[in-house]
Structure formats: C-alpha cells, structure tokens
Amino acid sequence: MTxxxxxxxxxAFGVAGQVGARALRVPSILVLLGLGLLVGPILGWLDPDAVFGDALFPLVSMAVGLLLFEESLKLDFTRLRGGARRPxxxxxxxGAxxxxxGATAIAYLFLDLTWGRAAVIGAILIVSGPTVVGPLLAMIRPRQPVESVLxxxxxxxxxxxxxxxxxVANVVLHAEPVxxxxxxxxxxxxxxxxAALLVVLIRFGRVPKETEVVLAFAFALGVYALAEAGHDEAGLFATTALGAALxxxxxxxxxxxxxxxxxxxxLLIGSLFIVLSARVDLEALVRYALPTAGIVALLVLVLRPLVAIVSTWGTGLRWSDRAMIGWMAPRGIVAASTASVFALEFEDAGAPFPQLVPVIFGVVLLTAVVYGFTGTPAAKLLGVRADEAESLDADGVPVSRTV
Known part of the structure; x- marks a missing residue:
C-alpha cells in the first residue's frame, strides 16, 4: 500500500469509528479497536510499519503529544469548585x-516482569479519560455530584x-535520574x-479569532519539535505544559x-487508534489474555474500590456515591497510545517489552466492556441514577456545571 x-x-476508518460510536452511544475506543484489528491483523489491509517506515515512531509520538495538549487544555483548576472539589x-x-x-504490584503478580517494567504498566494504568468516561456517563446517568466527580x-x-x-518509562529505559x-x-x-508567547499574540497581536485554533495547533507542533530537538521524549512534557498553562x-x-x-x-484520536490497534499482534493478545483478565479483575474488584474509599474519605459524599465512584474506572486512548509509544521506545533501545501493548490494550478493552455492561445496573442497585438524563458536553462534562 502506498x-x-x-x-x-x-x-477514513478513524472518522467512521468516531461517527459510528457516537451514533451508537458507545465508547469510541471499542469501535476503533475493532476497526483497527479488522483492517490490520485480521484482513491485512494496513501494515503501519510498512506504510510509514522509520517515520512511524516520530509520527505516533507527535500525535500523542498533540493529544496530551488537547487533554491539558481542559486542566482548568478554577473549575474545581463546590461539593465535588475535594473528591x-x-x-x-x-488516588493516582x-x-x-497498586497496578504496579498487580502487574508484577501476573506477569513475568522486573519491578521497573511493572511500574511502567502501573503508571500507564493511572489514566482514565473523558473519551471513554463521557459516553459511559451518558448511558448510566448517575446523579450529582457523582457525575461531576467522575x-x-x-x-x-x-x-x-x-x-x-x-x-517512570524514562527512568526504566535510561536509569539516569539526572x-x-x-x-x-x-x-x-x-x-x-x-504558552506565554501565544497568550501575548492572542491578547496584543490582533490575531483573528477564527485563526486561534490553527495558531495553537502550530504552537503545539512547534514546542514539541523544539523540545525533542534538545532531549528525546521532552516533547510530551512540552505539549502538556503548553495546554495546562493556557x-x-x-x-x-x-x-x-x-x-x-x-x-x-x-481526528487525532480516530487516526491514532486505527494505526495503533492495526499494529497489535493478535497472537500476543491471546497469549496474555489470561493474565490480563486477572489484572482487570483485581483492578475492578479490589484496587478501584479501595482507591475510591481512601480518596473520598471525609468528603461528605454518601456511601452509595462513593461506591459508584469505586465502580467506574475505564481506561482510554491515552493509555493505549502512551503504551504504544513506550513499546516503540523500548524496541528502539534494544530492550523489547512484548507484554506492554497487548496487556494495556486488553485492559482498555475489558474495562470498557465491564463498566459498559455493569454501570447502569450498578447505578440502579446503589440508587444513584438520576431521574432524567443530564446533558453532557463533548468531554463528558455536565453542561453549565462546575465542581
């Protein structure tokens, strides 16, 4: 293929997956994963390594950097107000x-890994993500403040x-804290x-409003490239800092x-996940299916409820609210994409990490399925389901609400 x-x-498949997922009101990650596996290892239509060659790792890393920039733009701490702020x-x-x-210990228990590599998996599993949480909340419709907290x-x-x-990945790969x-x-x-330069341009440079998004996109690419030129992997830190500062x-x-x-x-999420899931080795996915299922079982049944109990202690939430929070921790695109980037880095360093991608992708898939099927019954059982659906924005955040 050219x-x-x-x-x-x-x-095409990235956009189709997003459109289809929104029409079906299911987490897009499930549809994208299925499409990526279909066009990649199942049908053999797409081989990302053959198509993109040596440019694959830089392109994936840059796309992850842009995705982290987009995620960090939502990191407005002034939105943390009201009864859900402390939780x-x-x-x-x-909780993080x-x-x-906990995820590090679980990975070490089920996989034949060093503590360092188990810590890489544990750190990646900290993330959750609005792209998978949002659609689940729209289906489950928990009452406030549970909806806002999640x-x-x-x-x-x-x-x-x-x-x-x-x-963590940098320490494990290079063992050089400095x-x-x-x-x-x-x-x-x-x-x-x-961020400072972009703010000055927007505030004093008479930048047309309709060009601000494109300008921010250019800045994100620029800071990524500039940071990478100085230190490998610094680009992800740069794009995260850019978004959070803005x-x-x-x-x-x-x-x-x-x-x-x-x-x-x-567009980034759809395209990135098609490329990444098309690279997944089905044989490896099956090989690690059993330990991955064990990891998910402990994450869902033990670790997340414990994290919710400790993190929400003394916040004034009802026990049923805390229980519902303890029953909702899916993993999303950031977990899958960072795992893929780190796997490429380990390969490039001559120290392959074969468990990383199949295990993380398995956790992403299984947690989305588990919470997708059990979220609504759990909310009903705990009595925390809202009487009427509340509108959510594109990020899965309740409209006109702060926490």
Whole structure:
C-alpha cells in the first residue's frame, strides 16, 4: 500500500469509528479497536510499519503529544469548585498514587516482569479519560455530584497519569535520574514559554479569532519539535505544559481553543487508534489474555474500590456515591497510545517489552466492556441514577456545571 493510500485508509476508518460510536452511544475506543484489528491483523489491509517506515515512531509520538495538549487544555483548576472539589482532588492526587502503586504490584503478580517494567504498566494504568468516561456517563446517568466527580476525574487524570508514566518509562529505559530531570525540565520550560508567547499574540497581536485554533495547533507542533530537538521524549512534557498553562492563565481569552478537541482532537484520536490497534499482534493478545483478565479483575474488584474509599474519605459524599465512584474506572486512548509509544521506545533501545501493548490494550478493552455492561445496573442497585438524563458536553462534562 502506498503512503497516500495508507493515510486515507487510516483517516477514513478513524472518522467512521468516531461517527459510528457516537451514533451508537458507545465508547469510541471499542469501535476503533475493532476497526483497527479488522483492517490490520485480521484482513491485512494496513501494515503501519510498512506504510510509514522509520517515520512511524516520530509520527505516533507527535500525535500523542498533540493529544496530551488537547487533554491539558481542559486542566482548568478554577473549575474545581463546590461539593465535588475535594473528591476530585483526592482522586487525582492520593488516588493516582494508590492506583499507580497498586497496578504496579498487580502487574508484577501476573506477569513475568522486573519491578521497573511493572511500574511502567502501573503508571500507564493511572489514566482514565473523558473519551471513554463521557459516553459511559451518558448511558448510566448517575446523579450529582457523582457525575461531576467522575467526569472531571477523567479530564484531570489523563495528563497527570501520562506525565507520571513518561517519567517512570524514562527512568526504566535510561536509569539516569539526572537525564529525566533535564528532559522534564526542558520540556516544561519550552511549553510554558510557548504558552506565554501565544497568550501575548492572542491578547496584543490582533490575531483573528477564527485563526486561534490553527495558531495553537502550530504552537503545539512547534514546542514539541523544539523540545525533542534538545532531549528525546521532552516533547510530551512540552505539549502538556503548553495546554495546562493556557488553561490556567487569565490574560487572554482562549475559549476558541477548545474547538481543538472537537475537530482536530477527534481526528487525532480516530487516526491514532486505527494505526495503533492495526499494529497489535493478535497472537500476543491471546497469549496474555489470561493474565490480563486477572489484572482487570483485581483492578475492578479490589484496587478501584479501595482507591475510591481512601480518596473520598471525609468528603461528605454518601456511601452509595462513593461506591459508584469505586465502580467506574475505564481506561482510554491515552493509555493505549502512551503504551504504544513506550513499546516503540523500548524496541528502539534494544530492550523489547512484548507484554506492554497487548496487556494495556486488553485492559482498555475489558474495562470498557465491564463498566459498559455493569454501570447502569450498578447505578440502579446503589440508587444513584438520576431521574432524567443530564446533558453532557463533548468531554463528558455536565453542561453549565462546575465542581
């Protein structure tokens, strides 16, 4: 297949998966995973390594960087107000640490790994994500404040978890804490400087409003490339810092930038997941199916309920609300994409990590299925389902609500 044909196929199936998932009101990740496996290992229409060659890793890494920029644009801490503020803060701080540590121990228990490699899997499994949480909440319709807690946790946890995973992977790959500090520091500095420059241009440079999204896209690509030129893997830190800084500054109005997620973000998610799932080795997926099922069982039945109990302790939530929060922790596109990027990095370093992609993809698939089928019955059983569906925005966040 030619490069042009491969790109057209990826975009076509990526868009079709997103449209179909929204029409069916199911998490898009399930449809995209199925389509990617179909056109990749099942039918053999798409071989990303053959189509993109040596450009595959840089392109995937850049796409993940743009995706983290889009996720970080939602990281506006002023939205953390009201009765759900403490639960959300607990889940993305204490909860994230407990999830990472617990998932690391679970991965070590079920897989033949060193503690370092188990920690990479554990760190990746910190993330959740609005692209999978949003559709599930729309189906389950939990009452407030449960809906807001779960929606905002999904928004905030992705860039936080991805940053932790990036740091852990760097330590395991290079075993040089100084190098990690240099990589993270340079990336964060470049991202913050890029945000400052973009804010000045928007506020004082008379940038036409209709070009702000395209300009932000160009800035995200620019800070990624500049950071990568100095230190490998610094680009992901840079794009995360760029988005978070823009989300929390009050000098310039940046509301149009949220169109990034509506248009460019959806295109990125669809295309990226088609490419990544087309590279999945079905034999490896089957080989690690049993340990992956064991990992998911402990994540769902033990770790998440424990994390919810500890993170929401003393917040004033009812026990039924806390129980529902403990029964909702799917993994999404950021987990799958960061796992794929790290797997490529391990291969490039001459230290293959064959368990990483099939296990993470298996966890993504199984958690989406488990919570998709059990979420509504659990909400009814606990008595936390809203009487009427509340409208959610594209990120799965309750409209006109803050937490």
């Amino acid at each position: 490069l042009a044909g491969g790109i057209a196929l990826v975009v 959300v803060l607990g889940l993305v701080t204490t 640490l407990l999830t990472g540590a 929606a905002f946790e999904g928004i905030f946890i992705d860039p936080i978890g991805a940053t932790v995973a990036l740091a 190098r990690l500090l240099e990589t993270a520091g340079s990336g964060l500095l470049i991202g913050a400087a890029g 989300a929390n500054q009050r000098v310039a109005r940046t509301e149009p930038l949220h169109e990034f997620g509506t248009h460019i973000g959806l």
